[in-house]
Amino acid sequence: MKIPYYPGCSLKTSAKNLEVSALAAAEKLGIEMVEMPRWNCCGTVFSLTSDDLMHHVASVRNLVRVQEMSENGSVDTTNKMVTLCSMCFNTMKSAAKRVRENAEDLVKINSFMDTEPDYNGNVQVLHLLEIIRDMGFDKVSAKVTRPLEGLKIAPYYGCMLIRPKEIGIDDPEDPTIGAQLFKALGAEIVDNPFKKVCCGAYHTVHNKDTVIELAHDILTHAQEEGGEAISTSCPLCAFNLDNRQKEIKEKYLKFKEMPVFYFSQLMTLAFGLGEDACMFEANYVDPRPLLKSKNLL
Amino acid sequence: MEDKKDIMQIIADANKSVTTGIDSADIEHWVWIHIMGRAYQVPAGLTIMQAMEYAGYKFITSAGCRAGFCGACATMYRKEGEYKLQTAMACQTRVEDGMFLVQIPFAPAQEATYDITKEPYAASTLLEHYPEIARCVACNTCTKACPQDLEVMDYIQDALRGDYKKVAERSFDCIQCGLCAVRCPAEITQFNVGMLARRMYGRYGMTEPEYAKARLTELDQGKYDKEFKKLLAADVEELKKRYAAREREAD
Ligand code: SF4
Ligand code: SF4
Ligand code: FES
Numbered sequence: 001m002k003i004p005y006y007p008g009c010s011l012k013t014s015a016k017n018l019e020v021s022a023l024a025a026a027e028k029l030g031i032e033m034v035e036m037p038r039w040n041c042c043g044t045v046f047s048l049t050s051d052d053l054m055h056h057v058a059s060v061r062n063l064v065r066v067q068e069m070s071e072n073g074s075v076d077t078t079n080k081m082v083t084l085c086s087m088c089f090n091t092m093k094s095a096a097k098r099v100r101e102n103a104e105d106l107v108k109i110n111s112f113m114d115t116e117p118d119y120n121g122n123v124q125v126l127h128l129l130e131i132i133r134d135m136g137f138d139k140v141s142a143k144v145t146r147p148l149e150g151l152k153i154a155p156y157y158g159c160m161l162i163r164p165k166e167i168g169i170d171d172p173e174d175p176t177i178g179a180q181l182f183k184a185l186g187a188e189i190v191d192n193p194f195k196k197v198c199c200g201a202y203h204t205v206h207n208k209d210t211v212i213e214l215a216h217d218i219l220t221h222a223q224e225e226g227g228e229a230i231s232t233s234c235p236l237c238a239f240n241l242d243n244r245q246k247e248i249k250e251k252y253l254k255f256k257e258m259p260v261f262y263f264s265q266l267m268t269l270a271f272g273l274g275e276d277a278c279m280f281e282a283n284y285v286d287p288r289p290l291l292k293s294k295n296l297l
Numbered sequence: 298m299e300d301k302k303d304i305m306q307i308i309a310d311a312n313k314s315v316t317t318g319i320d321s322a323d324i325e326h327w328v329w330i331h332i333m334g335r336a337y338q339v340p341a342g343l344t345i346m347q348a349m350e351y352a353g354y355k356f357i358t359s360a361g362c363r364a365g366f367c368g369a370c371a372t373m374y375r376k377e378g379e380y381k382l383q384t385a386m387a388c389q390t391r392v393e394d395g396m397f398l399v400q401i402p403f404a405p406a407q408e409a410t411y412d413i414t415k416e417p418y419a420a421s422t423l424l425e426h427y428p429e430i431a432r433c434v435a436c437n438t439c440t441k442a443c444p445q446d447l448e449v450m451d452y453i454q455d456a457l458r459g460d461y462k463k464v465a466e467r468s469f470d471c472i473q474c475g476l477c478a479v480r481c482p483a484e485i486t487q488f489n490v491g492m493l494a495r496r497m498y499g500r501y502g503m504t505e506p507e508y509a510k511a512r513l514t515e516l517d518q519g520k521y522d523k524e525f526k527k528l529l530a531a532d533v534e535e536l537k538k539r540y541a542a543r544e545r546e547a548d
Contacts, residue, residue: 013420040435058435
């Protein structure tokens with residue numbers, strides 16, 4: 001499968017480890033993610049205001065790029081695109097849905113973007129995780145050369161991947177897609193009752209304390225259930241859960257650091273694609289000591 | 298004294314409107330334009346700048362090189378019957394019948410202060426100095442406004458993701474006219490972002506070319522000292538002669 005890939009800004013800056021590992025893991029599964037030759041920021045937050053069309057222009061412009069790629073044959077999928085960041089995924093899928101269901105909005109945005117070809121309203125925004133699920137997790141197990149035996153992972157989902165229901169890729173009440181993936185990689189799954197609690201998102205900028213509290217809850221609950229590491233698919237969740245451990249430690253003296261993996265890093269590790277493809281050095285809490293203790297490195 | 302007068306005359310001549318001294322009886326083709334709401338009939342084929350001078354306006358600002366390089370002569374116009382607001386450089390664009398024109402001599406902008414030697418070559422630097430780039434809604438208005446046909450939106454997007462090389466390449470021909478900035482709904486001053494990115498890329502991103510290093514060594518070793526001394530000692534006549542006979546690239 002050759003599919004247009006939308007990276008988003010974070011994956012080119014703070015979350016290179018998500019991009020590098022996901023591209024390598026996807027390739028191993030026969031998914032060729034072709035970066036869109038031109039793309040712009042998705043807008044980051046989907047505007048819920050009914051008359052605020054301006055903030056959907058950015059997403060729709062990206063969808064036009066996907067449409068072009070489908071038409072010019074640079075990919076072999078039709079009107080499909082893949083994202084890795086949960087936030088980009090949510091914003092663009094929501095915008096795609098809005099213009100698909102509101103003909104008037106689509107006309108208005110198309111007439112505003114008069115230097116672009118008209119958007120046809122048909123692009124399907126996918127997250128890599130759902131593409132993998134739809135392929136079948138047995139395909140994943142078949143590629144595992146280094147099962148993550150003995151590693152206790154507490155999958156974390158947050159908000160953007162699973163909510164709202166019409167946008168999410170899994171049951172918003174009881175998501176399992178991460179657990180199924182890591183099981184296929186040979187890991188042990190620990191269920192965290194806080195797996196779908198918000199990490200605090202952008203409050204991390206102006207309201208750090210809220211984020212410290214939330215992240216502390218999410219991490220310590222995972223630990224209480226026996227989790228040794230947590231997983232995510234979102235650079236913002238990763239920042240709040242991983243980098244903010246610095247502040248958590250200052251506030252909660254008993255808190256013990258815990259590695260936060262991108263789902264894709266666990267895939268490249270289990271597929272035996274080498275440390276360059278895992279980019280563990282970019283994680284804030286270094287996961288390598290834990291992996292060494294499990295004989296996985 | 299005599300020389301000085303010559304120079305002042307040369308400057309005065311250079312700044313004279315090209316239409317000075319033309320007899321309007323000799324002009325066959327005319328167009329109607331509006332300058333800041335007033336109608337004028339001007340000879341066809343003039344640039345906007347020349348047409349305004351023909352109409353009696355004197356450029357005490359908003360003009361510099363008269364050759365499309367300095368970015369001083371930004372113009373906005375609409376054409377009769379069209380809703381599009383268009384942008385151009387007045388010295389580079391010919392008047393057309395039914396143009397409604399105004400000059401934009403200045404674009405108010407905040408330029409960040411920084412010590413380039415102390416700025417980290419990181420994605421966050423551009424955002425730190427110009428946090429408003431995160432407000433870009435990808436409307437593409439800036440690209441449509443740019444008289445240099447630059448992909449302005451794309452270089453702001455490159456800036457957002459810290460891709461200095463791309464910003465530098467895409468904004469290289471920016472003449473700082475400010476038209477993108479006055480049109481941007483997110484109030485971004487694109488040209489300043491581009492300039493910081495080019496400075497950063499020039500200092501930290503580019504490798505020093507070998508030929509430049511070799512040339513500098515030659516200069517340090519005094520390869521041209523003798524020639525320079527000769528030039529400095531030459532009198533005005535000799536310099537004029539040599540200037541006229543200089544080797545130059547074809548125009
Ligand atoms: S980028 Fe902006 S300032 Fe630079 S030439 Fe284009 S419109 Fe003018
Ligand atoms: S005009 Fe402003 S908001 Fe629109 S694309 Fe350009 S920089 Fe972004
Ligand atoms: S006067 Fe310099 S660009 Fe027009």
